Amino acid sequence: MTPRVVFPNKILPYLLVAPQLAITLVFFYWPASQALYQSMLKEDPFGLKSQFVWFANFAKVLSDPNYLNSIRVTAIFSVSTAAVSMIAALLLAVMADKVVRSRGLYRTLMIWPYAVAPAIAGMLWLFLFNPSIGSLAYLLRQMGIAWDPLLKGDQAMVLVVMAAAWKQISYNFLFFVAGLQAIPKTLIEAAAIDGAREMKRFWTIVFPLLAPTTFFLLVVNTVYAFFDTFGIIHAVTGGGPGKSTETLVYKVYNDGFVNLILGDSAAQSVILMIIVIALTAVQFRYVERKVHYG
Amino acid sequence: MKHQVIAAGFAASVALLSTTSAFAVTEISWWHAMTGANNEVVETLSKEFNESQSEFKITPVFKGTYPETLNAGIAAFRAKQPPTIMQVFDAGTGVMMAAEGAIKPAADVLSMGGTAFDKNQYLPGIVAYYSKPDGTMLSFPYNSSSPILYYNKDIFAKAGLDVDNPPKTWNEVWEAAKKIKSSGAAPCGFTSTWLTWIHTENFAAWNNYQWGTQENGIAGPNVELKINAKPFVDHFQALADLAKDGTFKYGGRTSEAKQIFLAGECGIFSESSGGLGDIVKSGMNYGTGMLPYDTEPQNTIPGGASLWVFAGKSDEEYKGVAAFFNFLSKTDIQARLHQVSGYLPVTLAAYEKTKADGFYEKNPAREIPIKQMLGKAPTENSKGVRLANLPQVRDIMNEEFEKMLAGEQTAQQALDNAVSRGNAAIKEATN
Numbered sequence: 001m002t003p004r005v006v007f008p009n010k011i012l013p014y015l016l017v018a019p020q021l022a023i024t025l026v027f028f029y030w031p032a033s034q035a036l037y038q039s040m041l042k043e044d045p046f047g048l049k050s051q052f053v054w055f056a057n058f059a060k061v062l063s064d065p066n067y068l069n070s071i072r073v074t075a076i077f078s079v080s081t082a083a084v085s086m087i088a089a090l091l092l093a094v095m096a097d098k099v100v101r102s103r104g105l106y107r108t109l110m111i112w113p114y115a116v117a118p119a120i121a122g123m124l125w126l127f128l129f130n131p132s133i134g135s136l137a138y139l140l141r142q143m144g145i146a147w148d149p150l151l152k153g154d155q156a157m158v159l160v161v162m163a164a165a166w167k168q169i170s171y172n173f174l175f176f177v178a179g180l181q182a183i184p185k186t187l188i189e190a191a192a193i194d195g196a197r198e199m200k201r202f203w204t205i206v207f208p209l210l211a212p213t214t215f216f217l218l219v220v221n222t223v224y225a226f227f228d229t230f231g232i233i234h235a236v237t238g239g240g241p242g243k244s245t246e247t248l249v250y251k252v253y254n255d256g257f258v259n260l261i262l263g264d265s266a267a268q269s270v271i272l273m274i275i276v277i278a279l280t281a282v283q284f285r286y287v288e289r290k291v292h293y294g
Numbered sequence: 295m296k297h298q299v300i301a302a303g304f305a306a307s308v309a310l311l312s313t314t315s316a317f318a319v320t321e322i323s324w325w326h327a328m329t330g331a332n333n334e335v336v337e338t339l340s341k342e343f344n345e346s347q348s349e350f351k352i353t354p355v356f357k358g359t360y361p362e363t364l365n366a367g368i369a370a371f372r373a374k375q376p377p378t379i380m381q382v383f384d385a386g387t388g389v390m391m392a393a394e395g396a397i398k399p400a401a402d403v404l405s406m407g408g409t410a411f412d413k414n415q416y417l418p419g420i421v422a423y424y425s426k427p428d429g430t431m432l433s434f435p436y437n438s439s440s441p442i443l444y445y446n447k448d449i450f451a452k453a454g455l456d457v458d459n460p461p462k463t464w465n466e467v468w469e470a471a472k473k474i475k476s477s478g479a480a481p482c483g484f485t486s487t488w489l490t491w492i493h494t495e496n497f498a499a500w501n502n503y504q505w506g507t508q509e510n511g512i513a514g515p516n517v518e519l520k521i522n523a524k525p526f527v528d529h530f531q532a533l534a535d536l537a538k539d540g541t542f543k544y545g546g547r548t549s550e551a552k553q554i555f556l557a558g559e560c561g562i563f564s565e566s567s568g569g570l571g572d573i574v575k576s577g578m579n580y581g582t583g584m585l586p587y588d589t590e591p592q593n594t595i596p597g598g599a600s601l602w603v604f605a606g607k608s609d610e611e612y613k614g615v616a617a618f619f620n621f622l623s624k625t626d627i628q629a630r631l632h633q634v635s636g637y638l639p640v641t642l643a644a645y646e647k648t649k650a651d652g653f654y655e656k657n658p659a660r661e662i663p664i665k666q667m668l669g670k671a672p673t674e675n676s677k678g679v680r681l682a683n684l685p686q687v688r689d690i691m692n693e694e695f696e697k698m699l700a701g702e703q704t705a706q707q708a709l710d711n712a713v714s715r716g717n718a719a720i721k722e723a724t725n
Contacts, residue, residue, distance in 0.1 A: 044392065045368050046368060046395075047372045132553060132557060132559060150546060151537075151699050153700070240692070242693045242697045257361070258361060259683060259689070259719075260685075
C-alpha cells in the first residue's frame with residue numbers, strides 16, 4: 001500500500017495537476033487528434049482539395065508491400081539493437097562491478113556516450129565507416145572485406161544497428177550496474193562456498209535476479225529503437241540502399257515530408273501510436289512493479 | 295511540422311510588426327535554401343535591391359535544404375502564413391504547379407509591376423521549363439544549372455588518355471573508364487551525382503528519347519514512364535557491369551559522389567554545372583566537356599531552382615516582387631550572378647554581355663551548359679520533366695538503381711520495377 005495524501009481543499013489538487021494536464025492536452029492530445037483526423041483524409045500537399053475517406057489510408061498502408069518490408073526492417077533493427085546494446089552493457093556492467101580501484105571513473109566514462117545527440121552519433125559512425133574516407137572502412141578493406149554500405153543493404157543495417165546500439169549502451173549499463181548492486185552479496189558468497197564457479201554463479205544467481213531489470217530494459221530499448229533512432233538513420237543511410245534500412249518511423253517522415261502524401265503518413269503515425277501505447281501498457285502492467293531502481 | 299508552423303507564425307508576426315513600424319516600406323519575405331557562398335549572393339542581392347529604392351524591402355530567410363524549404367512553405371501556407379517569395383528546386387516544380395490556388399504566376403506578378411513580361415528576353419529552355427503548356431511563366435528562374443562532364447587531367451595523363459579531348463559519347467566514357475581502372479591510374483574510372491536527374495531525365499532529353507508520355511509531364515499530368523525502353527536498359531546495364539569491378543563507383547542519391555571525384559578516386563565525373571565552384575576550389579587539374587550522348591546530342595534540361603510567388607498577398611507586395619524580379623533580370627546583375635556563382639544567366643542579354651566580355655575564353659566550362667541547352671530547339675522529349683510527385687518518383691528509381699548496382703537485379707528488372715512502381719505512384723498522386 002502506498003501512502004495516500006489527503007487534501008483538505010477539493011480544488012487544490014486539480015489546480016496542482018492543471019499545468020501538467022494543459023501540457024499533455026496541448027502537446028499530446030491536440031496533435032494526436034489532428035493525426036487521427038489527417039489519417040482519414042486524402043489531400044494534396046497544400047490542403048486545397050480534401051476528401052474524407054474513412055479508413056482507406058489505413059487499408060492502403062497495410063496492404064503496401066513497402067510497409068510490410070518496413071515492419072520487417074524495424075523488427076530486425078529493433079531486436080538487433082536491443083540485443084547488441086544489452087549484451088554489451090551487461091558484460092561491461094559485470095566487469096565494472098568487479099573493479100575496485102577508480103570505479104567511479106570507469107562508470108563516468110561508460111555513461112558518457114549517452115550525452116551524444118543521435119544525429120551526431122550517426123555522423124560519427126558514418127565518418128568511421130564511410131567507404132571513401134572512413135578510417136575503419138579502410139581497415140575493413142585491407143582485411144579483404146568488400147565494405148560498401150551505400151549499396152549493400154545488410155552492411156548498411158549493421159552500421160545503423162552499431163550506431164544505435166553504441167549510443168544506448170550507457171543507459172543499459174547504468175541500470176545493470178544498479179541491478180547488480182541490489183543483488184545481496186551473501187547469495188553469491190554462499191554459492192562460492194558451495195563450490196560454484198564464476199560462470200555458474202552468474203547464470204544461476206546473478207542473471208535470474210537481474211531478470212526484472214533486463215525485462216524493463218528490453219521494453220525501453222525496443223521503444224528507443226522504434227522511435228528515437230530517426231536521427232541516426234537519417235544521418236547514416238537515409239533509409240537506403242533500396243529500402244533496406246527504412247524503419248516505420250523513417251517511412252512516416254519519408255512519405256509525409258519527402259513524398260508529401262500526408263494521409264498515408266498520418267495513418268502510419270497513428271499505427272505507431274497504437275504500438276507505443278501497447279508497449280507502454282505492457283511496461284506499466286508487468287514491469288513497473290518489479291524493477292528495483294537501484 | 296509543428297516547429298515549422300510555429301516558426302512560420304513567428305516569422306509572419308515579426309514581418310507584421312516591422313511593417314507597421316516603418317510606414318512607407320512594404321516588406322517582402324523571401325524563403326530560400328542557399329548555403330555558403332550562394333547564401334552570400336542572396337544577401338548581397340537583397341541588400342543591393344533594398345538600397346536601390348525606398349518603397350520595398352526584401353527580407354531573405356534561410357529555411358534549410360531544398361526539400362525543407364518546400365515543406366516549410368507548404369506548412370506555412372496551410373497555416374495561412376506563407377512567405378511572399380519562396381525558392382523551390384526543380385523536382386518541386388510539379389508540386390507547385392499542381393497547387394494552382396496557392397500560387398500567383400510570375401508572369402502576372404511582372405505585369406502588375408507595370409512592365410509587360412517579354413518572353414523573348416529570357417533563355418528559352420529555362421523559361422519553357424517553368425511555364426504552363428500555354429506559355430505562361432509560373433515561376434521566376436533564379437539559379438539554373440545543367441549537367442556536364444568533368445575529368446581529372448592528371449589521371450587521364452597517367453592512363454594514357456588524350457588530356458585535351460574528353461570522351462564525347464557514353465561508349466567512349468565506358469572505354470576511358472575501363473582504361474583508367476586497368477592502367478591503375480585511379481581506383482575507379484567513372485562516377486556521377488544524381489543518377490535520376492543526369493542519367494534518366496537529362497539522358498533522355500540529350501539523346502531525344504522519350505522519358506514519359508505527355509511530353510514528360512509538361513503537356514499534362516497523367517504521365518506514364520517510358521524509361522524501360524532499350525536505350526535506357528543498355529545505358530544502365532553498362533553502369534551495372536562497370537560497377538561489378540568498381541570501374542563505376544556509386545556515391546549516393548544526390549551530390550555525394552562529388553567527394554569521390556574530389557578525392558581523386560575516379561577519373562571521370564558527370565555532375566551539375568553548379569558543382570564547378572567546389573572543383574575549382576579544390577585546386578584539381580580538371581577539364582570539362584559536354585555531357586556525353588549516345589549518337590547525336592539534342593539539348594539538356596535545366597535543374598536548380600526558381601522563385602515562386604504565393605497567392606493572396608496585397609497588390610503593393612506584388613508590385614514589390616515585380617520590381618525585385620526586374621532588378622534580378624538586369625543585364626549587369628545577371629551577368630555578375632552568372633560569372634560569380636556559376637548559375638546559368640536567365641536573360642539572353644546577360645549571356646551576350648558575358649560573351650562580349652571575353653569571359654568564356656578564360657572560363658570555357660561556364661559556357662558548356664548554355665550551349666547544351668541552346669544548341670537545338672527543344673523537342674517534345676527535351677522540354678523538361680514535370681510530375682506532381684517527382685521527388686517520390688526519383689526516390690523509387692534510386693531504390694531500384696541501388697539494388698541493381700548491388701548486383702541484386704539486372705538493368706531491365708530495375709527499370710521495369712521503377713516504371714511499374716513509378717506509374718502507380720504518379721496515378722495515386724494525380725487523381
